[in-house]
Amino acid sequence: MKHLALKSLFAVCMLSSTQLFAQQETVDTAVFSQIRKAELNSSQIPSIAHYLTDVAGPRLTNSPGFMRAATWAVETMKKWGMANAALEPWGEFGKNWEISEFSIAMTAPYMQPVIAYPAPWSPNTNGVQKAQVTVISRAQSMDTTYIAQHLADLKGKIILVDGGAVNTS
Known part of the structure; x- marks a missing residue:
């Protein structure tokens, strides 16, 4: 019986403490509004997706398409002011591969x-x-x-x- 009372007391304390933390959180709606406006009016996501999928093409590991996409990403990030953007070395992979012509x-x-x-x-x-x-x-x-x-x-x-x-x- 004593264990049941302790478990109940523990459960009540846990529930009340989470409610206290939740009540103390303040939401800055002005910041959310700025983020939402930037998303709707100046998002770079459509142009990034277009370049990586339609322009660079398939990006199989170590392929020319991968290098086109990776190089473009680094150059674009540098234009955006990310001074440390760079291709990281990752070792030898072996042969590269890209479809040049195929039909069946x-x-x-x-x-x-x-x-x-x-x-x-x-x-x-x-x-x-x-x-x-x-x-x-x-x-x-x-x-x-x-x-x-x-x-x-x-x-x-x-x-x-x-x-x-x-x-x-």
């Missing part, structure tokens, strides 16, 4: 384009490639045991990784 189409039973992208860091091909297509799930593509077990079945085929249904709404 179904040719049988009739010609139809396919929306697909090559896997990052995949090698070049020697011209047009024609082969049977195998579709695997995203989970299968990440499962090295699955790939090892089916390597003979996958060899020489074009492997499409199912990305799920396209949302058209």
Whole structure:
């Protein structure tokens, strides 16, 4: 019984102390108003997003697109007065990769384009490639045991990784 009374007293103290702290907080609505006006009238977010996605392009690690975006970000921050803006060294990554040209189409039973992208860091091909297509799930593509077990079945085929249904709404 004594423990129950102590627990109740502790709970009452905790609730009342949080209410006291909450009541002491003052909100500076003028500052919030200034922040909101700056957001609506002079936000740089749309132009930053445009440059990073539409102008610099894909930013795969160590790719030319990554370097375009990173260099632009540093230059832009310096223009804004951030004197210490710089690219930080992060060591060797290995090869870089960027799509220069890619297309894929179904040719049988009739010609139809396919929306697909090559896997990052995949090698070049020697011209047009024609082969049977195998579709695997995203989970299968990440499962090295699955790939090892089916390597003979996958060899020489074009492997499409199912990305799920396209949302058209």
